[in-house]
């Protein structure tokens with residue numbers, strides 16, 4: 001019986017591309033009309049499905065990728081997902097190297113598709129042996145039958161946009177496009193669109209949306225490659241000029257900080273109901289600035305390059321946003337600023353004395369904490385941690401049905417908000433969690449991790 005995985009082209013591949021275009025209607029776009037191409041609607045959830053299918057089928061055609069072969073790539077996640085979608089459906093092995101700042105959803109999705117994922121450091125740049133692109137190139141040399149997709153140097157990457165994304169935009173906009181706002185990761189999107197629009201509409205301007213810290217925006221404005229910073233937005237921004245990038249059509253460039261990118265992505269979901277990834281925030285923020293700066297009406301296109309469901313644990317997670325310093329919350333100038341889950345924000349995960357130990361354990365696990373305050377109404381009556389649970393269980397699961405009241409520590413030492421870091425450190429040094437409370441009540445817990453987090457934030 002023929003292997004159906006390789007004998008027929010998987011039908012899902014026909015769903016790649018032809019994504020819808022939707023107008024932005026709930027933001028101030030100045031005199032312009034702004035449209036977003038919803039690349040999140042591709043079956044793999046991003047614009048990179050386009051290059052996944054194009055690069056693989058190109059390599060199959062000219063024999064670089066043979067049956068039983070292995071697809072290797074360096075990817076911020078989306079290209080890996082696009083490649084894995086196509087390659088696994090066609091029966092190839094997939095080996096990917098991803099930078100370790102990538103959202104866990106992407107890594108889980110890649111693994112669920114059957115890709116082998118290697119983590120690389122995100123704090124090193126091109127030329128370093130631990131850089132994800134160098135690691136992937138080195139890996140592909142050691143695997144027999146490996147084909148290195150190499151989106152950063154593969155001309156089929158740009159070609160997929162020249163023959164797919166570009167003509168789609170041109171048709172959907174009724175052959176009337178004044179500007180296209182896009183980001184650069186590998187540079188494939190920009191290069192392919194530039195080639196296409198130079199042919200059909202040379203007056204169409206390109207606008208670069210770049211995360212602050214990337215060198216591209218400065219390079220476009222000054223011709224100089226400046227110092228590289230770091231940024232939390234995923235998929236765009238570079239520390240070098242990719243070989244396939246074509247910046248010749250770029251007429252304006254914006255550098256957008258992480259805080260604005262993340263806030264704009266969240267705003268897009270609130271106002272327009274579109275859940276995009278972090279880079280969507282960078283693109284939309286740039287597009288809005290460009291639109292508002294215009295003095296005549298223009299028709300502008302940008303992208304929602306990938307789905308926000310891939311970033312639920314980051315962009316759309318208040319706790320992560322606060323920890324990353326990307327979401328402001330009231331500051332008191334005292335120990336309350338170190339509490340990651342504040343009672344007053346409704347952020348505290350707690351149990352009551354009457355809850356069972358099973359409930360306590362499940363809440364700890366879900367919130368990824370190792371202790372919980374025990375509250376009776378708003379009054380703090382105890383704290384329960386992993387040690388309390390283990391001591392009570394004594395190896396017998398039946399005790400999970402016991403109540404928290406019998407296992408919690410109720411001899412509580414509290415710290416006043418203004419007790420200071422030294423007092424906090426002394427509590428933590430004794431292996432305790434600090435309970436911050438005053439006459440107005442319980443504010444929250446401070447753990448050793450919270451203190452580390454606080455110190456790391458002050459580094460920035």
Ligand SMILES: Cc1ncc(COP(=O)(O)O)c(C=O)c1O
Nearest residue numbers: 183185186187188189235279305
């Ligand atoms: C998440 C994401 N990936 C990739 C790209 C474009 O990448 P490339 O330059 O590799 O075509 C974008 C562009 O905005 C993006 O938002």
